[in-house]
Structure formats: structure tokens, C-alpha cells
């Protein structure tokens with residue numbers, strides 16, 4: 101482990117934490133308003149991060165090219181977020197502040213995030229709510245007309261804003277409408293149904309992308325003065341996850357292979373409240389928003405393999421294990437802790453349902469106390485979604501839930517300006533590694549995506565652009581032809597194998613390996629085995645996969661084939677990162693490193709750092725770099741939610 | 743369980759389409775309709791045939807990407823349910839199910855069951871927004887909004903832009919989709935400044951994109967997975983009236 105600090109300059113501004121962002125904004129170089137239109141900025145992704153970034157940079161006057169996989173920007177996976185978004189508004193007068201949100205987020209991330217970034221996030225959170233309301237986002241309100249809040253996992257104040265169980269949809273539609281306004285004005289040009297397959301560098305600097313037109317299959321090249329990737333997370337590496345089926349790591353993975361460092365790839369979040377798996381052909385797992393834990397109580401029978409109906413199990417024969425183990429936070433304990441607790445009771449034989457791999461989430465008490473109407477108003481659409489999928493009525497019997505892969509804290513390493521280690525290449529939203537450390541608290545990803553998109557990148561990018569004037573570079577430059585050829589060759593290779601196993605079969609197998617060995621609990625032996633198993637699976641993939649169809653046409657199986665090829669490499673890096681991080685922190689739980697009562701045990705002496713991986717070539721071991729984390733404001737303590 | 747699916751196959755935009763029938767086996771009732779199609783595609787791939795192309799993403803009823811006409815009904819037989827949320831338990835073992843794309847002049851077929859709905863984006867870009875630049879917003883609680891107004895705006899804002907209303911309408915009208923957006927903003931204080939101009943521009947764009955007129959069949963409401971009410975269309979008409987009077 102050689103710490104090469106020279107390539108990991110986090111560029112954290114000087115000064116007290118409360119003043120860093122203000123000072124930084126005041127000192128960045130500006131681009132003259134009249135010159136902005138001469139700059140082209142590529143934004144890949146139209147989720148909260150990409151959509152907000154493209155819209156805002158359009159408003160500022162840049163010439164923006166905005167890409168997404170779906171047929172419309174409004175369908176980016178941010179749309180699926182249910183529960184809410186945090187902001188330190190302190191509208192409830194319950195003692196909230198930017199400082200408290202900062203502290204909660206640092207602690208929630210188990211002290212593996214950068215203080216300065218997290219403080220900035222907390223500070224910007226309030227402007228996000230103002231912006232969204234002004235754009236017409238219909239957040240939930242009180243009878244008096246003011247905004248309503250609820251509390252969310254890992255927080256003791258009510259700071260979560262929500263729009264029924266569709267907060268992500270409403271925030272995304274807010275960003276989307278701002279984006280479409282810029283499309284209307286001509287400053288943003290939209291490129292839907294495009295998949296970025298590589299980044300193009302000229303003299304070491306990101307100058308464009310190559311993407312595939314998903315309707316015609318043609319490869320297209322676009323040149324720009326800077327490139328922002330906001331392509332979301334990669335939980336789909338587990339095959340089954342709460343992510344949409346098109347979520348992928350391809351864009352960031354190809355950036356990694358071009359020299360952008362990958363931060364903390366093993367930091368993944370397994371969400372405690374998802375629907376349990378029903379069959380082997382299942383394509384995804386459905387999340388039941390964590391907000392349900394505000395009113396639902398989690399329990400299992402005290403007796404192993406108790407097959408009575410839940411209604412028939414008396415109170416004193418139920419184990420409300422979260423309330424028992426974490427009395428201070430109870431059912432609202434953070435995700436990593438709640439997920440592991442559920443896994444433990446199921447592994448020990450107390451789980452319920454046909455497979456024994458689920459626990460109850462019970463609203464009986466809340467319905468008794470508040471009435472069915474209140475519960476319906478709060479969670480109506482979640483309840484009907486549950487009913488639709490399981491054919492069980494949660495107003496009458498408890499829901500059954502089990503943890504599922506949900507979010508990836510890891511992503512491209514970025515500095516305070518959101519720039520990767522490739523000059524001119526930025527990463528925003530879930531695609532970067534920045535603000536959540538080893539575990540993300542509920543309702544803070546939406547906040548980060550919008551902070552990055554609406555407020556951070558529009559400010560920081562001008563610092564770079566002011567120093568790099570437009571130079572007339574276009575896609576006739578040989579660097580573009582080269583990358584286009586490389587991408588075309590890979591497509592040809594995939595189509596040419598014509599083996600006997602489908603892409604989905606490989607993805608499913610990779611998912612098994614990841615879930616078993618690189619999932620909720622990890623150990624040295626399992627991780628080593630994961631690495632060799634993934635390598636073998638990858639070798640087999642390139643010999644025996646069957647893709648079918650042609651490159652020059654609409655061919656979704658070919659799209660998936662490219663993504664799975666990347667997952668087969670990324671999965672190995674995740675295992676490698678988990679193996680070298682010989683400590684437990686947040687969602688990264690190494691069985692060898694736990695406290696006497698089974699909680700994650702950090703090793704701040706050796707691992708109080710970000711691990712950033714550098715690609716060294718196919719079949720070469722990547723290099724691990726470290727960015728040391730210092731805590732001058734938050735106190736490094738053993739996290740406790742008891 | 744097993745089913746026979748009679749699926750629309752069409753190589754590209756300009757090709758002539760046709761139905762093909764396939765048997766899909768090894769299904770379970772808990773499976774979603776799209777997982778049934780995934781299973782079919784795995785079978786086709788193994789046999790060296792082209793899989794059936796269809797769009798989907800979130801697979802939980804919120805992104806609006808999926809959308810098929812199943813046995814003649816947009817999003818299938820179940821009310822208030824997207825194609826991806828539909829479970830196989832809604833079909834009988836051994837039945838034959840007809841699957842077609844959303845058909846409308848405004849939604850050309852790209853391949854098999856995949857259609858081009860970009861017209862919806864063009865309608866939104868014609869005023870389906872509030873003009874406020876990032877960073878210039880007042881405090882979020884500065885303008886109180888009564889709870890019932892916020893709730894009604896939310897009812898309209900819940901539209902997922904799937905296009906089932908268009909596919910279900912005998913005139914292929916997009917009025918429910920457009921009405922929902924116009925209603926959301928016309929209810930909220932933030933939407934007032936551009937209220938009438940918005941209605942006129944969005945409706946004119948809808949017409950120019952080749953969508954038909956609404957003649958009150960209400961098929962849209964029945965097909966809508968998000969229960970968007972046709973009251974939104976009535977409100978849209980009023981907004982348009984007021985807007986066109988102002989323009990004179």
C-alpha cells in the first residue's frame with residue numbers, strides 16, 4: 101500500500117469549515133457571460149445530478165449537450181426514489197442546523213467521508229428545497245400551508261421533505277422541467293436513447309465522448325470543453341437490486357480504464373426494507389421506502405420456524421429486535437445496522453415467509469393509534485404496490501421485508517470541485533464517491549444529486565473553463581477516431597463469440613457471487629474466492645456468451661452484454677477493495693473485525709482514508725492509492741445507535 | 743404455468759409488422775408480465791432467434807418506460823397498474839395473450855414493442871415548466887400552500903408520462919397527459935405567472951405533434967396507471983379558453 105498523495109489532491113479550500121464553500125465560490129475564476137456560449141459542456145445523465153447540472157449550466161449560458169439511455173430524461177432512475185430528501189431547514193424548530201446535518205451525515209457514513217464536502221452538502225440542502233418549491237414541486241404540507249417533514253433512518257430530528265411516496269419522481273420532474281425550459285431556449289441539446297461507451301482524451305484532458313445511438317446502433321462522437329458524468333450507481337452488479345434494469349457502471353468504468361481513479365468501490369449499501377425474492381427468474385427487487393419504519397415495527401417470532409400466522413402470534417412471543425438492540429433509535433436505526441440485524445435473525449432461523457428469509461414490518465399498532473386513513477395518506481401508494489406484488493394486504497397483515505442491494509457509495513474519485521483525476525472530467529451524483537463515506541443515510545442521495553447539479557458544478561466548472569479557452573477542437577481529431585474504433589471492435593467481438601450462455605445467465609451468476617461473498621458480510625477467504633470466481637466467469641464470458649442480432653440496429657441484448665462485461669471487471673475490483681480494507685465500517689462489514697456485540701469495528705489507525713484505485717491494464721493488478729481523511733470538526737468515535 | 747403470447751414483431755420503423763405466436767413455459771404466478779417476456783427472450787436467444795424488443799426500466803411502476811397493449815388494453819387488464827407491475831396471476835394457465843405496442847400517430851414504432859414517445863418531451867418543452875433560475879428562489883415556506891391544493895396538485899403531478907392515455911384513446915389524444923401538467927401548475931401559486939401562455943403553447947404543440955382531439959370517451963382515465971382523472975382535461979380546456987382570450 102503506497103500512499104501516492106501527489107495524484108490525490110482533494111483541493112479542499114482553506115479556512116474554517118463553515119466558510120470554505122463561501123470563500124471558494126468567491127475565489128473561483130469566472131467565465132465572462134458573453135463568452136459562456138462559446139463553451140460546450142457534455143453532461144451524461146439526466147437524473148437529479150445530470151438533469152439539474154445541464155439545466156443550470158444552460159441557464160448560465162453554456163452550450164450543453166445532455167445524454168441519457170432512456171427515451172426521455174424524465175425516466176432517469178432518480179424517479180424511483182420514494183421516501184424523501186433531507187434539508188437542514190429547521191422548520192420544525194427541533195434543533196436542526198447545517199452543523200447537525202453535517203454531523204449526522206459524517207457519523208452515519210462511519211467517518212469515511214470528507215468533512216468539507218459533507219459540510220457543503222448540509223449547507224446547500226436548504227437552497228435545494230427553495231429551488232424545488234419554486235419550480236412547482238408539490239411537497240407534502242401541513243393544514244396551515246407550510247411544508248411537512250418526517251424523520252428518516254439515523255436522524256433524531258424531522259428534516260425530511262417528501263411528496264407522498266414519490267419524492268424522487270417529483271424532484272426529478274422539477275429538474276426535468278427546468279431542463280426542458282433550457283431545451284426550449286436552445287441552450288441545452290438533448291440526446292436520449294444514447295449510451296456513453298467511452299470518454300475521449302486529448303493531451304490528457306477529457307474532450308468528448310463516444311456513444312451508441314440505441315435506436316440505429318450507430319456510434320456517435322461529441323466534442324466538448326468539459327465532460328460531466330452523472331450516470332448513477334452500480335448496484336445492478338448484484339443482478340438483483342432495487343435499481344432499474346438499465347442502471348450500469350459502463351460510463352464510469354470506461355472512465356476508470358482511461359485513468360480516472362475509482363474511490364471506495366466496495367462501499368455498497370444493502371437496504372433493510374425491500375420485498376423478499378419470490379423466484380429465480382425475478383429481474384429486480386422492490387424497495388419499500390424506509391419511511392415506513394417511522395410507523396412500522398420490525399419483528400420476528402421468538403420461536404424458531406414459527407409457522408403461525410403473524411396475527412396469531414401474541415405480543416410477548418414477538419421479538420422486536422431493532423427496538424431491543426437499539427433502544428435509542430429503534431426501528432429507525434441506520435440502514436447498515438438494520439440490514440445486518442435482519443440477516444442475523446434470519447441466519448439464526450427466526451426468519452418468516454416461504455423461504456425463511458424475511459422479517460415482519462408491522463403497522464398494526466400504528467393503524468390502531470392513528471387510524472387507517474392516516475396510514476393510507478402517508479403510505480398509500482407503497483401499500484398498494486406491496487399488495488399488487490405480493491397479493492397480501494398490508495392493512496390486514498404485516499409486510500414481509502428483507503435487505504437488498506440499493507446504493508453504491510463508491511464511485512469515481514473526485515476532488516472538492518467534483519473533478520476526477522482526468523482534467524476536465526467531472527463526476528456528479530451517485531456516480532462519484534464523495535459524500536456518504538461507508539454508509540449513506542436515508543434521504544441524503546437526492547440531496548447530494550441536486551446539490552452537485554444545481555449548485556456545486558455550475559460554480560466549480562467555471563474555474564476550469566476560464567483557464568481552458570475554446571480551441572476549436574472537433575471530432576475529426578484522431579483521438580476520436582481511435583476511441584470510436586476501440587468501441588466498434590468491442591461490439592464486434594461481443595457479437596462474434598456466439599457461444600451458448602446468455603448475457604443474463606452470466607449476470608445472474610455474477611450476482612450470486614457478489615451477494616454471497618461481497619455482500620452484507622465479508623471475510624478474507626470469501627473475498628479471495630470471489631476474486632478467482634469472477635476472473636473465471638469473465639474468461640468464460642468472452643469465450644461463450646451468446647449475444648445475437650447486429651450492432652447497427654436496436655438491440656437491447658447487446659446493450660446488456662456491454663454492461664455485464666464491465667460488471668465482470670468491476671465486481672473483481674469491489675472484492676479487491678473489500679479485501680484490502682481490513683476493518684469494518686458502515687456497510688462494509690468484515691467478519692474478522694467486529695466488536696464484542698457484533699457491531700462494525702473501525703480501524704482508524706490504518707484505514708482512516710479513501711481507497712482510490714488506479715487501472716493498470718487488463719489482467720494487471722490495479723494500484724491502490726490513499727487519500728487520508730482528517731476530522732477537525734467531527735469527533736472520531738465508535739458509532740453507537742444504542 | 744405456461745402461456746402463449748401473440749406478439750407484434752416489426753424490424754424497424756419502416757418495416758411491415760406481423761404477429762408471431764410463442765409458447766412460454768416454466769412461469770410462476772408471482773412473476774411480472776415483463777419477467778414473462780424476459781423468459782420468452784431467453785428461450786428465443788437459446789434457439790438463435792431474435793428476442794422481442796420492449797422498453798422497461800424501473801420495473802416498479804414509476805418511470806413510465808414500459809407500456810404494452812395487452813389483449814387490447816393499454817397496460818393490460820388490471821386497473822391502475824403499469825405493465826411492469828402486472829403479475830402473471832392475472833392470467834389463466836394456458837391462455838393466449840396478445841401483446842402489441844402503444845399505437846398512435848404521435849408514437850411511431852421503432853422496433854417490435856418499442857415506440858418513440860419523444861413528442862411528450864416536446865410538449866413539455868413548450869411551457870411545461872416554471873421559469874425560475876437555480877439559486878434565485880425565495881424561502882420555501884414564504885408562500886404557504888393550503889394542504890388540499892398541494893394534494894390536488896400532487897394528484898396531477900403523479901403522471902408518469904407513459905402514454906397509455908394516448909394508446910387507449912380512439913382519437914389518440916394526449917389530453918390527459920397534457921391536462922395533468924397544466925392542472926398541476928395552474929393550481930400552484932408558483933405556476934401563475936405563465937399560466938395562460940403555458941396552456942396555449944402546450945396544447946398547440948400537442949396538436950402539431952399529430953395527437954387527436956378529446957371527444958370525452960374517458961378511455962384514457964380507465965387505462966391510466968396513476969388514476970389521473972379526466973377532470974384534468976376539463977381544467978385544461980378552461981385554461982386554454984382563458985389563455986386564448988387573453989391572446990386576442
Ligand SMILES: Cc1cc2nc3c(=O)[nH]c(=O)nc-3n(C[C@H](O)[C@H](O)[C@H](O)COP(=O)(O)OP(=O)(O)OC[C@H]3O[C@@H](n4cnc5c(N)ncnc54)[C@H](O)[C@@H]3O)c2cc1C
Pocket residue numbers: 144145146147148149150151167168169170173175176177178179180181182183184185186267268294295296297330331332333342343344347348350351387389506507528529530531542543544545546547549
Ligand atoms: C428504489 C430507490 C429508492 C430511493 N429512495 C431514495 C430516497 O427516498 N431518498 C434519497 O435521498 N435517495 C433515494 N434513493 C437513491 C437516489 O434515488 C439515487 O442515488 C439518486 O437519485 C441518483 O441520482 P443520479 O442523478 O446520480 O443518477 P440517476 O438518477 O440514476 O441517473 C443516471 C442517468 O445517467 C444515464 N446513464 C447511465 N449510464 C449511462 C451511459 N452509459 N450513457 C448515457 N447515459 C447514461 C441514465 O440514463 C440516467 O439519465 C433511492 C434509490 C432507489 C433505487
Ligand code: SF4
Pocket residue numbers: 900901902903904905906907908918919922962965966967968969970
Ligand atoms: S395521464 Fe396517465 S396514462 Fe397518460 S401519460 Fe400520465 S400516467 Fe400515463
Ligand code: FES
Pocket residue numbers: 797798799800801802803804805806807808809824825826827
Ligand atoms: S418499467 Fe418503470 S413504470 Fe414500468
